[in-house]
Amino acid sequence: MLTWLLLILVLIALTILGTWFWGRIFGRGEVLPPMDEPASVIRDNRELIRGGDVAGVRFEMVTRGYRPDQVDDAIATLQAELAQARSELTQPRPDHHA
Structure with missing residues (x-):
């Protein structure tokens, strides 16, 4: 019985050390660097859209998706x-006759 208890304690210690070691080597799993302030993200997205680069639009991630204020804007x-x-497109174009 004491052997099983000791084995479980060693397994817990190895799990904790392994998790810590893995995190130190490979990081916490953050895929993207933190984005700018929300106001500058909105401003940058407006500039991209007005410039025709809709594919370049980016939103900040939050718990359940993207920041609603950035998406709404x-x-x-x-x-x-x-x-x-x-x-x-619907405005009539003036005829230029010479």
Whole structure:
């Protein structure tokens, strides 16, 4: 009985040391570096959308997905750009006859 208790304690100690050692070598598993402040992320996303680079838009990760304020702002900016493009397409063009 004492052997089993000692074996379990050694296994727990090895698990703790192994986890610590693994974390020190390979890191905590963070895939991306921390993003800028939320206001600058929103500003950068607006500039990307207005420049036509929708694929470059990035959002900050939170517990259950992305930051809603950043996503909402990107959608609003896309809607404004789409409305502007539609209005430019529907405006009559002046005829230039020489």
